[in-house]
Amino acid sequence: MSLLAGCLASSVVLTGCADSWDRTREAPAPIGTPGAGFIPTPAPSPEATILPAAGSWAGVHPAVGYRVVLLTAGDDPATRALVAAVQAWAATEHVDLRMVHADDDHVGGITQAMDAGGDLIVVAGNDLIDPLALVSANHLDQTFLVVGAELAEPTENVTAVDWNGASFRGAGLGMSSTYDAASFTPERCAAAIRAGAAAVLSDLTGVVLWID
Template sequence: MTPSPKSWSSVTVPAGYTVALLSTDDSMAARHLTDAVKAWARTTGVHLTLVPAHDPRNYLASIEKAIEVHADLVVSAGDPLADPLALVTASWPDQKFLLLGAELAEPTFNVTAAVWKGTTARGGGSGAGNAWKHDPATFTVERARRALDAGVAAVLRGYAGFVVQVD
């Protein structure tokens, strides 16, 4: 879905909302996504738990740690975690997931993606993709923040399982 610009601005995050943030921080794009989520959490009063995922051999263990936080929402920053998340999200139907700057090739009803032109990942190993050309320059804190706002609004309004595209 492509929401109208700023249509998500009227959505208020409920008091006590919690987020677990999975982040690789291994690229400038991932750092911008992480910075956007941290700033959003400060602004909205969301309780944020950072779950580092720096070692690809331990991605599944990091995802498990994020799920064990029992947060209202698990947010994944960028595409490195897309394939590992595709392996586990269907096994956790009560956990909501938001992929920021990436999407799954076969998402389940509990997985929402927030993307923009310049994000191409649908899980690097899946062979799937979209027509956009990957452009790391599009991964700005401002764009990530817009996508995060729109993605969280979709989750809160009951549109989990969708791909939300923003400019």
């Protein structure tokens, strides 16, 4: 079993499995460009919700070795579906993926994910939304991508992907009245990570992407 595979099998991958990545390295340039209907004109304002055309993100890919930390909390079916989709995307795109499970200490898990020195932190799990809102605004140099939920007031470094049936926002706003765990299908979760990654790689950040 490889070191990475052994780490992925553990409950907290970054603990005892690997040192932090080299922070002096610049993130590699993405491959490809988004299709028509992905980036709106004029450019969206901060915190705006945009509706990219279906599949318009398909032409954008991370470079091989792009470094991603998957930060997750919770064992509900929706969170498991998101985690599986991110892992599948990372394997297909040859992303260097590490995981942090933050079930017991949400803020500590976020800190651990940031300390890893990755290019992007992908966040999956409603339990992390409020803690992330507290931390992310003070670390604008770290890029976050939230899938299947969103922050009530995201800063420029937090991008989110949502759809009808998701859209948990935390901050005392409660669960969306349209929340439906069954909407977290493998297909929709796969689209969410691909659309969100394409936005981050295209410097379209600080917004919410709304997909079908």
